[in-house]
Amino acid sequence: METLVGIVAAATALIGAIAAVTHRNAVVGVLFLVLNLVSLAVFYVLLSAPFIAALQVILYAGAIMVLFLFIIMLLDLRREEERESGLLQKVLSVIGGGVFFLLLWGAATGGAAPAAAELPEHFGSVESIAVALFTTYLIPFETISVLLLVAMVGAVLLTRKGGR
């Protein structure tokens, strides 16, 4: 059962990703990206990371993608301007991407991975993540808050009307 779900999720994740970057209509692209994100969330559940899976759906697919969609709708960018150019770029990109993938894939999966470790109790639970966030990773957690704040300020500065 788990394998079946995994295969389906892998397929939809890959299809979603490919369609998201290839579809001419950006709105459709975003929707495919959401498909990809949700499929990945399924994996996270399978990999004992329910909290991250939930965040993936709520925060990523739910909030960030809506932001994308909102901007695309706002700017009315459903269709990309047609202007084919740079055959060399395309050919080199595909070749480069292929070589890169082979190097990456070969190195990532080339040999037998060491045996998986036993999972501790409550692995991946909200509680255990929260504990780590508020103890060991307190500093990065606080940093993240500053990061989000500065991103917000920056977005306002770039988009608000008028000068000083």
Place this chain on the structure above:
Amino acid sequence: MSLVWMLTLSTALFTVGVLGVLLRRNAIVILMAVEIMLNAANLALIAFSRHLGSADGQILAFFVMTVAAAEAAVGLAIVLAIFRLRKSVNVDSLNRMKW
């Protein structure tokens, strides 16, 4: 699903993201492609986390998600600002500075 399969999927997704950046001209789509790359990294992190039995990977995945959100906010703001000025988000038209 074994770790190897997860990593295969992850590398494939990462490459799809990279190619999206290289081949598309719409700045928003490029940003989406970057999101796919980050998600590929997250998948690898969580797969490793499961494999190693350590929660650290999940924590970093959480941070990556937040960073992605911050980047998306700033990136979309830049897109918006450029659109106001040029009525286009085609990155190929961003070519005033070169050489």
Place this chain on the structure above:
Amino acid sequence: MITVLRFLWLIPLAPFAGAAIAGFSGRWIGRRGVGIIACGSVALSFVLSVVGVAALSGDLASLDALPGLAINLEARRVTLEVAEWISVGGPDGLVVSWSLMLDPLSAVLILVITGVGFLIHLYSVGYMAEEDRGYARYFAFLNLFTGMMLLLVLGASLPVLFVGWEGVGLCSYLLIGFYYTETWCADAGRKAFIVNRIGDAGFLLGALTLWLASGSLDLEPILDGVAASGPLREVALAGSLLLFTGAVGKSAQIPLSVWLPDAMAGPTPVSALIHAATMVTAGVYLVVRMGAVFVAAPLALAVVAGIGAATALYAATIACAQTDIKKVLAYSTISQLGYMFLGVGVGAFAAAIFHLITHAFFKAVLFLGAGSVIHALHGEQDMGRMGGLRDRMLITWVCMLAGGLALAGIVPFAGFWSKDAILWGALSGGHTFLWILGLAGAGLTAFYVFRLLFMIFHGKPRDEDLVRNAHESPYIMSGPLLVLGVLSLIGGIVGLPAIIYGGDWLGRWLDPVLAHAPAAAHEGVHSAGAEIGAMVLSLVIAGAGFMVALMAYVLRHVWAERLPRKLEPLSGWARAKYYVDEFYQRAILGPYLQLCHIFRQFDERAVDGLVNAVWRTADGVGHFARYLQTGFVRNYALFLLIGAALILYLVLP
């Protein structure tokens, strides 16, 4: 008295301070103040130098008690560590200090630099009087240059020497472009810089080589260490040739000679000080200073001698075909520097330094005289338009004549003794071919220098309007001229050879430094008769050059203009005489001048072209490579991906 050596650092510091004051407060102290500060600081430095050299010649043994001073009695070398500069690698690591070294060699040079430098500063006060803007800047740069030059010759380690080396190059460069703001001038400056950078690369690589072999950048351990067999001796050839590359660049020898004629764009006193008397001789100084390393690699010495002799002849040839007064002197400088390298190369180190000193005198007087002429003619530099200036500018004429006679090597002027010492070094060392080259160059030298003098001062003015209002320069200019003229006459005294009952004072003074020099005089031919014979021969050749110039540029006018009028009835004969002259002009002098022109073209097109080609290639590659930078984000991302693939390929097993 001896303790004065502890204040060695004041010698370069005085001009630096002068530069700072003139440069930064020129607006407040006024033109007069700037002049006083600039000349005063160099004068102070000169006085200190004299005192320092006097101390050096005293009893050094009593110095041992002074802290901070290291003394090498054998080499008569005093090293003063002023402050630590760069130190790395803990207590056992490398330490480079701001340390100065006074020995007989640097003693001679600081006297020349500050002495001639002071005179030229003084002259500049008059020469630049009409310059409204940049007066203070000019003197600041000139003072800065003097300080850098002193640092160069006093530096006790290669990095300190390099500071001076680069510093003088920079000042030269800034002064070349002083008031000529046209494009070609900036190009000239750039060319000078490129050529010098090629030399600098050689210098740096040479220093690196010596450092790797000796573990030290100080001169003392390198010079002392190279005598013994060891790693230093093994790299002596590479190290010395690389250092020589630097010297070739700085001293404008073949094939890096192209920048010096262009450098004449600067004000004339600058040409006199920097591009004749001091900076360009830094290459000679470097080779003599590092002489021990060169001696350890005989092949390197041979290369130095060959390039020196070739340059001496080649540049003399080109000088014959120039009509720009400063260009003649520029090529002459290149040629004379060639003689110095010839001297060094054949092992006659002392003779080379001797020539360096006398050259500083007579070339300075020639340049300053030329400046005086140019000044009188409101900037005209074309000799083809001058003539008949002798009566209008008597002092200048006398002084330039003294300098010219010295340059031509006419006895008893200073240049005769020093050039002859070099030629004798070549002959007695068994380098007969080089000696013949040098002798031929001497003939050409006499020709072009008298050509120069005749065209400027003798005959009838070719451009009446230009010459009519010419007048002698003010005393502040003619004073230094007179002093230098006298020095051109008697400067040879310091090195009169024993053969004519001179003391060879300079040779003996330099002995402690040049102990390693090959004893050239003891090999090959050596007899009093041969030495006298060689002197007479070179005098005869110089005389021949003088005669040719006289016939070509003075008598021709006499014959062509006076004779026909006086002997009116015999006009046919007179015309025939005229034809003789024409024949002479066409058959002998004409082809010869053609040859000179070909050389000159070669210099301007081929050698210059090579330098330009190097520059253009680099520039072209740069321009081509620029197109990688397309401005498209996607292309950039592609480069990034290719780079990532490259790194993965390199990193993965």
Place this chain on the structure above:
Amino acid sequence: MSPANVWTGSPPIDWAALFPTMVLVVGALALLLASTLRRLPMRLHGVAALAFLVLAVVASAAGWSHPRSAFDGLVVVDHFGILASAAAYLACALTVLMSLDYLDREPEIPPEYYSLLLISTAGMGLMVTSNSLVGIFLGLELLSIPLYVMAGLVRSRERSLEASMKYFLLGAFSTGFLVYGIAFLYGGSGSFSLEQLVLALDRADGQQARWLLLGLGLVLVGLAFKVGAAPFHCWVPDVYEGSPVTVASFMATGTKAAAFAALLRVMFHGFGANALAEWREALGVLAVLTMVLGNFLALGQSNLKRLIAYSSIAHAGYLLIGVVTFSTAGAESVLFYLFSYIFMTAGAFSVVALIAGTGEGGEEVGARLSDLAGLGRRRPLLAAALCLFMLSLAGIPPTGGFVAKFYLFRSAVEADLMGLAVIGLLNSVLGAFYYMKVVVTVTMRDSEGTTPVPAASPTLAYACVVFSIVGTLILGLYPRVLTRLSTQPLF
């Protein structure tokens, strides 16, 4: 770490280690609040930012005598980190100094600019004082995101927004590589700590070792992008040219210093001797490529900002040599080089900031080389300063640039990297060509036609120039002021 013992033994918080970052963040927040008060003059913001920077330096220096590791290595207090963050603070301070006057001439830049600057600096500080990949990653983001915004602050200027967009897209792209690399390093070592990483490399074999090397490669891509090494350098000239001058200066100095410090720490600490052959080879290739490309590309430039951008690429190449040495001397020389590089580059940019401004049509004017013609006549002291910085960049003694190169090449020679040292030396000769082009233009050419004359610059505006001159000369004449600090172990 399992949840159970975390509950019971949560570590005490080492506040002192956090002070420098906290000062900057609090300062940034205070300035943010203050910027809502419209009446406050811009200069006051700048002066306040300077005050916070000084406080941060003091807070950072306080840890000098007591090196330690806090928060499981997420924040470390060691000499290297203190010196590297001092470099970042210095870069920021110089940027603030040159902004004081410059912002008057760029009326579109809002007062929040100073907050962004401080946050970015805090990110740099975090990045260079962390022994954990998490800290380095978040520090990098914290420094980058404000910069993406700052590049585009002149919103009516197409070039500014273009710079912002290019920087953002490529920056985000490279972040993807960095994160992916960290994921593989995590997979191979089971931790984000650099100390664990080097241990894991020691015992890893087979697939684990391959993950680690893969992670090494990908992390290198991310960091090489930030330091501006070829072939990841493409963004540098475009972004520097388009950004406001002060922002370009901050990117060129601060980002470079922080990214190099982080690169050095990751390579020396995280990979160290256990993957030496691999990372040395990769970085060696990058170093050569970077030096050659940077210098050649700079030759044909006619815009001073762009020229400095290419020059900064070339300098990244020299600096990489110092990293490749993998020796204490190399690390010290990189730090020294960074300080002298900050002074001379910020100095050059501050001269540009004094002469550039907004022209007709909102485009920036005054940064082209032809605009500099005759500067020697119009503003002799400013021209002299620019020449000094150019000479220092060219590595001509007795400036800081010379001593820095001396240290660097010496450490390379000592590490038996003769080839790299010679290539570096020849490249620095090549570099002199275009630096001299600037000197020629400034001192020898006369201005053609109308040259934009910027608004009167008050004395304050020269502060950055003067400070940079002093720094460049002191490091050249008496480098001991800095080098004696590293008599104790760096890490």
